[in-house]
Amino acid sequence: MVDVVTNLEKIKRNISEACGRSNRRSDELTIIGVTKYVTIERTVEAIEAGIENIGENRNEGFLEKYSEIGTKAKWHFIGSLQSRKVKDIIDKIDVLHSLDRLSLAKEINKRASNQVDCFIQVNVSGEESKHGLAPEEVMPFIENLTTYEKVHIIGLMTMAPHIDDEEKIRSVFRRLAELRDSIQSKNYDHAPCSFLSMGMSNDYEIAIEEGATHIRIGSNLVGN
Ligand SMILES: *Cc1c(COP(=O)(O)O)cnc(C)c1O
DSSP: OOOHHHHHHHHHHHHHHHHHHTTOOGGGOEEEEEOTTSOHHHHHHHHHTTOOEEEEOSHHHHHHHHHHHGGGSEEEEOSOOOGGGHHHHTTTOSEEEEEOOHHHHHHHHHHOSSOEEEEEEBOSSOOTTOOSBOHHHHHHHHHTTTTOTTEEEEEEEOOOOSOSOHHHHHHHHHHHHHHHHHHHTTOOSSOOOOEEEOOOTTTHHHHHHTTOSEEEEOHHHHOO
């Protein structure tokens, strides 16, 4: 296996080139190291390489790693979350990337001790296999969240389709950025919605060019 330091150097070079092309600063970007495929040892290696933010998509995998690593990392829950499992993880995670329904917001509000930073997951591409709200559902959803004071909407998250057509991928990211802009302009107290969680191993450079603030990288960072 290639060491994480080497993988990270390559990713950082690509990030800085994508930032150069789009007039952005790489320090505006948060790299989330997605460790769902790998061991605790490899996760620790990523943290020692300088990754401060770790993403997991299943309760079991998250809890196993959290029990070893604890608050030495910031924890991002990026998978779909069943309401009945909220209580197991909600006070341990730092950010939830997959808020997609009111019943989940209600459960978070009931179980969390403190306010929880959440991204709303949006299914921009409309693929049936993907979770998330349709773009036109997002604004009414946010307006319905005002009663859940523990739910704090910091941004929008999406996954682009896994295809080679760069322009199609780009249009998905662009649409999410436009939606973010329109929500942000409403200045909601409970939903500042300033961030964009988009871009994975195969498309993070396009996502950066389209305004991503949080990129979620698994295989290119801890795989190979
Ligand atoms: C697995 C996963 C990633 C990382 O995917 P890679 O292609 O391995 O970089 C990012 N986001 C979500 C939601 C994931 O489930």
